[in-house]
Amino acid sequence: MKGEMNKLYAITDYQKAVERWKRWFKAAKASVIPALVRFAKLKEKRIDGLANHAKCPINTSRLEGYNMIKVAKRNAYGYKNDRYFFTLIRYLSLPAYDLASPKNT
Template sequence: LSEHRDLAICYAMKQEMTRLFTLTDYEEALAGWTKWIQAGLESGIPALVKFARQKQKRIKGLAAHALYPINTGKLEGFNNKIEVLKRIGYGYRNMDYFFTLIRFHSLPKNYSSPKFP
């Protein structure tokens, strides 16, 4: 373990960061992030020190995640879906068809079409 000291520290810091994102109390999150950043700065690992400095500038936003646990995952996923559809629809001259294709693929998967007699 002594040969891989830096790796073990980084892994422990990653585990602690994951725990910090699950907190729901702002004060506890702020204290946890402050402690995490201090440990990162004192680690002596250049990449971790740089990362901790970047997080230090955004500590209030990181702690605010405890109150407002939002992310951009769905938005990024939808943007990716549009990019894939753009590649699929390459060569079509009708932009209305392209936007219809996006609307169709943005419907929920459990969407059932109306029953026709």
């Protein structure tokens, strides 16, 4: 279901998006997974916003980037070296890697 839902965000036609979201909600509510049924009922009320993504595919990634810089600025308060601040921003912009810890054997 998750993979099917992710494919819905690739649709570029509004009417097709509404139709496919309704079909997804119906399938989700027919499932026996209580969390999925609750999620479908919650999101079904917001079908217009979900389908509008087909017309205007925007997200909040840029806003999150600005917030990250604000937090870095707050953490760097008091440092007199601007180079440190810009290095900190570059460091925080690196992609995060999930390094799994070794298993205890």
